[in-house]
Amino acid sequence: xxxxxxxxxxxxxxxxxxxxxxxxxxxxxxxxxxxxxxxxxxxxxxxxxxxxxxxxxxxxxxxxxxxxxxxxxxxxxxxxxxxxxxxxxxxxxxxxxxxxxxxxxxxxxxxxxxxxxxxxxxxxxxxxxxxxxxxxxxxxxxxxxxxxxxxxxxxxxxxxxxxxxxxxxxxxxxxxxxxxxxxxxxxxxxxxxxxxxxxxxxxxxxxxxxxxxxxxxxxxxxxxxxxxxxxxxxxxxxxxxxxxxxxxxxxxxxxxxxxxxxxxxxxxxxxxxxxxxxxxxxxxxxxxxxxxxxxxxxxxxxxxxxxxxxxxxxxxxxxxxxxx
Ligand code: CUA
Numbered sequence: 572x573x574x575x576x577x578x579x580x581x582x583x584x585x586x587x588x589x590x591x592x593x594x595x596x597x598x599x600x601x602x603x604x605x606x607x608x609x610x611x612x613x614x615x616x617x618x619x620x621x622x623x624x625x626x627x628x629x630x631x632x633x634x635x636x637x638x639x640x641x642x643x644x645x646x647x648x649x650x651x652x653x654x655x656x657x658x659x660x661x662x663x664x665x666x667x668x669x670x671x672x673x674x675x676x677x678x679x680x681x682x683x684x685x686x687x688x689x690x691x692x693x694x695x696x697x698x699x700x701x702x703x704x705x706x707x708x709x710x711x712x713x714x715x716x717x718x719x720x721x722x723x724x725x726x727x728x729x730x731x732x733x734x735x736x737x738x739x740x741x742x743x744x745x746x747x748x749x750x751x752x753x754x755x756x757x758x759x760x761x762x763x764x765x766x767x768x769x770x771x772x773x774x775x776x777x778x779x780x781x782x783x784x785x786x787x788x789x790x791x792x793x794x795x796x797x798x799x800x801x802x803x804x805x806x807x808x809x810x811x812x813x814x815x816x817x818x819x820x821x822x823x824x825x826x827x828x829x830x831x832x833x834x835x836x837x838x839x840x841x842x843x844x845x846x847x848x849x850x851x852x853x854x855x856x857x858x859x860x861x862x863x864x865x866x867x868x869x870x871x872x873x874x875x876x877x878x879x880x881x882x883x884x885x886x887x888x889x890x891x892x893x894x895x
Contacts, residue, residue, distance in 0.1 A: 809890025
C-alpha cells in the first residue's frame with residue numbers, strides 16, 4: 572500500500588502532455604505496457620519482502636538466545652532455495668526477455684517510414700529539416716497523424732537526448748554519429764518533447780513540440796514551410812531594419828540576404844506556436860522581450876540583446892510577425 576501511495580504521489584506530479592503514462596502511439600503503448608509489467612511484480616515482491624521482514628523482527632524479539640543457537644538457518648533449505656534462487660531467477664529472466672522483445676520491436680517502425688526528418692540538437696534548441704521539401708524550422712516537428720516517420724538525430728555541439736514521452740523512448744544525439752528513431756502519433760495533437768541529457772545552463776528549457784495533424788493539414792503546412800519568405804511591402808521598413816542588424820549573422824530568412832546558420836531559421840517564425848525553444852508562447856510581447864533582453868528569459872543563451880528605438884522595434888516586430 573505504501574508503495575502504491577508513494578507511486579501515485581510521484582506520478583501525479585508528471586505533466587500530462589509529457590507523461591509515459593498517457594501513451595499516444597504504438598511505440599509508447601509498448602513502453603506503457605512494459606512499465607506495468609515490470610512495476611507490478613516489483614511492488615508485489617516489495618510487499619512480500621517487507622512482510623517477511625516484519626515477521627522476522629517479531630519472531631526474533633520473542634526467541635530466547637538458546638532458540639537462536641538451536642535454529643541455525645539452513646542455506647539449502649526449501650524456503651531459501653525457492654524464495655532466494657528459483658523465484659528471483661524466474662522473475663528477472665522473464666523481465667529480461669520481455670524487455671529484450673520490446674527493445675527489438677521499438678528499433679524499427681511497424682511499417683516503412685513515410686519520410687525522414689533531420690533533427691539537429693544545439694545548445695539549446697532543435698533545428699528541424701525536411702530534406703525532401705527543402706523546409707527548415709526549429710523546435711516544432713510536424714508529422715502526419717497515424718504514419719511512421721524516421722527522425723535522424725545529430726548534434727552540433729555536446730550530448731543531448733531527444734525525448735517525446737508520449738510517443739517514444741529517449742535517443743541520445745552523439746557528436747559524429749547519426750542516430751535514428753521513428754515516431755508515430757495515433758491522435759492529432761501537440762506532444763511535448765524535452766532534452767533528456769544534461770547539456771548546460773538551459774538544459775531544462777530545451778523543449779520542442781511534435782505536432783501531429785491530418786495528412787491534408789500536414790501537406791499544407793509543409794508546402795508553406797518550403798516556400799521562401801514573402802512578407803509584402805507594408806513591412807518593408809521592418810525588413811530593412813532586420814537586414815541591417817546583427818541578427819543576420821546568426822539567423823536565416825530564406826529568400827532574403829539573411830543567411831546566418833548559428834541560430835534558428837526564421838523564414839516562417841510567425842507560424843510557430845512558441846519561441847526560445849518552447850519556453851515562451853509566440854506573442855508580440857514575448858518576441859520583443861526576447862530581442863531586447865534574452866538573457867533574463869534564458870540565461871546563458873548565445874543571442875546578444877539588441878536595443879532599438881521604440882518605433883524601430885515596432886516595425887521590426889511587424890516584419891517578424893508577417894513571417895508566417
Ligand atoms: Cu540539450 Cu539537455
